[in-house]
Amino acid sequence: MSHTDIERPDSSHDDSHTEVSASEALLVEPSRLSPTRRALTTVLRSRELSIFLVLVAVVVLATTKNNAFLFSSDGWRNFLLNPSILLLLAVGQAVVIITRNVDLSVGSVMALTAYLTGRLFIEQPNIPIVAVLAACLLLGAVLGLVNGVLVAYGGVPALVITLGTLYIYRGIMLTWAGSDRINAGDLPREFLQLGTRSVLGVPLLTILALVVLAIVGYYLYTARGGRELYAIGSDPDAAVLYGLPVRRRLLAAFVLSGALAGLAGALYTARYGTVSSSVGLGIELQAVAAAVIGGVAIFGGSGTVWGAAIGAFLLVTINRALPSLGIEDFWQRAVVGALILGAIVLDRVLAVRQARKLAESRDHS
């Protein structure tokens, strides 16, 4: 017990204030470290940093093989631009996973709003772009709300519910679109530019995604609601006993995930200029993968959206880098799969080690 000084022949209790490694102290008695040391150790030992270093390594490797990978104007732009859409989905997914749920319907939501974007521009050629983005956000939020209500009130795992709505939403999109599809010509030029224009060398889309990331990340860290999401994922039963508004928070998480998927749909249209039946097919697994690789525990309660965002960057960048590294991009999915497995095995190993350290600290304090 950490709060009682027990005399015990085998434990040298007088050294307890000096001879502990920073990492161990961080776990058991973080306050003993100075604030700067604490912050430094936290950052150094974080999953976000390690995955970020992997990302850097991939970029460096690819760039040494092929300068244009990063140092051409297109290379730089694509490095930032391509992950932006997945980043939005990964942020939403991370929030849902933190609550110990999962949202598999994001790809279908994205398809629906991508088509909605096109339809709106075709039917109302003069509609302001902001209105279209708002409509997509709204539709996504409503679809997310449906998921949320079914999960929060139905008492059924999110996996099953969102698997069902994955079918339903895509079916609705395909039925609505028929054999119709949206071409670049149907869309106003300014809207298409949204998908490609840069400000100070940073694509607009990336800025948008980063702003969303910053807001969600800030909320999760500093707002009561954000912390409650972690609490719910950490132990749902305790959260109920605690009197936390569990259902409302779950609804909010699913609405956020849906809304971000909705926004992603609109941005997809801006970026690619065409909407076909295959928009967002299978992207839900990539979003889950990004979150998991970025250190969001699949059983909830821990992880950050920053990690998920870096995970999204890593996935997309690896995909781009494989051809440069001389690997056929057909192998990309295998690499993604191996990354997911590696990430969860690593998490497991770290968790077991941490639990063991914490248990042992009970003996030695």
Added chain:
Amino acid sequence: MLASNAAAPVLELRDVSKSFGPVVALRSGSLRVEAGSIHALVGENGAGKSTLVKVVAGVHRRDSGTFELGGEPVDFSSTAESKKSGVAVIYQEPTLFPDLSVTENIFMGRQILAAGRRIDRPAMYAEAERLFDRLGVRIDPRRPAEGLSIADQQIIEIAKAISLDARLLVMDEPTAALSGVEVDRLFAVARSLRDEGRALVFISHRFDEVFDLADTVTVMRDGSYIDTKTIADTTPSELVSLMVGRDVDDLFPKVAAEIGEPVLQVRGLSRAGVFHDIDLEVRAGEIVGLAGLVGAGRSEVARAVFGVDSYDSGSVSVSGRPVKAKAPRSAIRDGMAFIPEDRRKQGLVIDSSVTRNVAGVIRRSIAKAGLLTSSMENRAAGPWAGRLEVKTSALDMTAATMSGGNQQKVVIAKWLATHPKLLIIDEPTRGIDVGTKAEVHRLLSELAGQGLAILMISSELPEVLGMADRVVVLCEGRITAELDRADATPEAVMHAATHHLETAR
């Protein structure tokens, strides 16, 4: 209701009932707590105390009865509502979020905010430090809740509750895992809260604490209100007879058995952070009681011996033959049986039928050519259920529909069907009504008389003292005393159970 609000009690419950499916947890609970007083609630395991607390907290909604807070009728449907009405509750089982820091756990949902509705972490850490100082403990406010000892978890729960600044503070067995020093601190805090005019409800099985702290005491039995006394007007023995409803002696029908060869031998069993250097021996016909505070590691030792958990070092043998580590099936083959403490989660497959449960361990031997049908299982399970007089209408009823005592009989039947040499039984009578309790004790005694070796873990001192031939006391994962039946007095056992902690300060 002529009394004005000022004179109204802070909490008043009358004839409150609550059932879980077929289980009546609370028949007619009543409780009246005045401002500026500490009210103890006592009763045997399963008397319905925690259920009453959970009704007050808004975890459960009562089925019937009245519930008033400060004279106003209330009907909470969530714990958020009760919190808002000024009710703080420490639940019997800790409810922490393992991934979050200790401080976040204390302030979840009502964090201190700085400008812009931003959480003010430094202020929260400072406040947490203040709370821990007041409770006289040293826990790092920044560390994760994961890995805390049961006692520390309980401390966090207490800190959480007192920081709520509530008019009614309910504490369900807050001291079960605490040592003397910590208990004293807690009591000092509780008294200061009382002197501020708040009302406290205190649940404990330790009479010395009840008499030390409380002003008034209410006794419950079998889910019903029995009586309320002022502390000055009552004695421990009176409370006991009120609680039990009859003479205590016949609760422990211990018959002397002939003690034979050693059956279980445990040598130097250790597991980092949980238990250390455990040496145990149980002989044929002997009942060894394993005593200690909650969280002392008794269950952990039992689980490691049976092979459900792993251990780092040491050895276990039955009748001189070593038992494979971490392999319950080979432990069963070697003649061990294990009745775990949590019936609903570990002892039974609660949603499965009586048959499937009783035949659960022996089904390999009743299968013919590897094939098994329900009727084969019924034929094997029926007689065992009958011998233990399990009360059920048919063998395919699920165990969930049965009372706690009957469920316990199903578990015992399941293990007796394996013809064990050694029976490890953890909390044999937790949550069982008084009548069945005596029956279980008689059964244990009888089994020992037939030459079975029994290792019994119990948090109830009378049970340990009444049933065991020998008492082994565990404190913080170490054996601190081994007492013969003659030497095992309540004082000796309690001293050993808190031994480590008391010499420390």
Added chain:
Amino acid sequence: ACGSDDGGDSGSDSGSDGGGELSMTMLPKNLGNPYFDTSTAGAEAAAEDLGIEIEEVGPETASPDAQVSYINTVAQQGKDALILSANDPEALCDAIDEARSADVKVITFDADTNPDCRDLFINQATAEGIAAKQLELISEQIGGKGEIAILSAAANATNQNAWIDMMEKELADNPDYADIELVDTVYGDDDDQKSFDQTEALLQNHPDLKGIISPTTVGIAAAARYLSDSSSKGKVALTGLGTPNQMREYVENGTVESFALWNPSDLGALATYAAAALANGDISGEEGDSFEAGDLGEFEVGADGVVLLGEPFTFDADNIGDFDF
């Protein structure tokens, strides 16, 4: 023979016993593909002209196993004819055989199967013609010199592979193209995003690339979209097979100089006329049979049961305004 009472309307209007009115199914590689939308529109116009019933079904993704279920369904329904663009030359044959044994005439268009398993193939243009046309266009645009790459559809699309083979042979043999080097062939699977990303990868991996040929409508549109706002616009030439509506914007903004295609609407119509002629027994599919195809004129069945639509047509800034499909 059709009773109008409620018992008679189930299961009696199938097959060809309905007294002359034919019923057919159009099965493109996948739905939601503008190229096939256009060919289906042509087929529907032809069907109206002939007074026959035609209905389009198809899978979401262009894979052979998904098409098999639809072929099976046609066999069950006992339709008079099935007009399909095959996702695989071999994989569909078993299912087609079954349909043919249920008296369904099977006409392939756009992408053929093994000639043994179908009755007729309506060829949009000869492979030689298409390959030659595209090389001619790209050579013109890059000044007869430099690195080029191909952005194809699926790696096992029969027609694509035939064209690519021809182009490779032509590049090797024709002295006019001696300075042109084919450096890479990538596959966009007729998926927008994939084709888009593949274009990016091509440009990144081959910094000296001068031109891209994309002999698929999805691919060329995606590549054009990528090029139109990248720094390679105007530096890397793009040609291939595309529809005017999809490409208009890029031709007008100068990303693409010219590209080729036949009229997919005509292709669909021709397939429908051919199917009707077969189903009515006007022709048997032998070499030399000829049939009337409405406004398109008269066509003759060639060797291996192939009917040729004609030469591909070149679209450029001057003429693109005249087309709408």
Added chain:
Amino acid sequence: MTTTQSPAAPAAPTRTYADYSAPLWRRWLLTREMAVIALTVAVFVYATINVDNFDGPLTVKFLLQDIAPILLIALPMTLIIITGEIDLSVASIMGLSSVLLGVFHDSGMSIPAAAVLALLAGLACGALNGFLIAYVGLPSLAVTIGTLALFRGIAVGLLGTTAITEFTDKWSDLATNTIGESRIPLVMIPFAVLTIAFVVLLHFSTFGRGIYEIGLNDEAAHFTGVNVARTKFILFVLSGVVSAFAGIYFTLRYGSARGDNATGYELQVIAAVLLGGVSIFGGRGRLHGVLAGVVLIGVISSALRLESVTVNVTNIIVGLLLVASVILPSVLAWTSSRLPRKAATPPESSSTPNAASAGV
């Protein structure tokens, strides 16, 4: 077998019990499984009467051929879901075995030899899943999302987007032919054998009892000596092998080995299993319900295709059925708990002695 000679046996039995609380017909008819079977029969009858050509000679054959892979994989998937786990990688294993069959055959191996290698690969895939889930203790959802990508990635990586379509006729005929003159495809023979094996395994063996116990309460199962890890490991291996077999059948039936074969089948299998009454929480479900669930989806798709309804509508219907089938029990429980909902304020009973004395 009396046990009175044992030292541990208590006094002779004093009570006897009925084996069952309800008569046989009630235990069989009033079940979730029967509801699915009834719905399947109803849809089938409706389609036969109202959908043109549904009563045609080819329907049964095509229907069974279409659903055969799903029927096959549903068998091990049912067992896995009953233990409370899930396997999302089955379709990727199908794709991988399909590609391997093609690649090995292409390199000159006979079909049986290539098939054996593909089955071994399926076994290895299942063993990887099983190892990570059962012995490392990782959540099956996360692991199989990972292996879903990994196995599919290997399949696509090996073959790119090319396809291998040359298979010896003798063998591909096996996949498409029917039993003698009947309309039952040949693949139903191995399916029937596997079904019998799985029914015995799940419903009539000690192993099967363990599967249910793990699903209902894996902790209690562990405490009673069920080898939880080994059971799960075996199930994932079985799932891998059966998926590989389904992949081989799929390849031969469509005559094409492609990396993207059977994409998305995992969701169809899981939808069918859940529809068939297996609880996603584990511990509940029976194989006959699952088979009915698969057939139900097959009949609906087949009938809608004949009506020329697009696959989108079929997907919407399957999605709705899935959501409804899992949400319905909750909704029913919720409404029934809401109905008698005014117990909180009963009439004041002033005469209760306990209450009177409560004030001291």
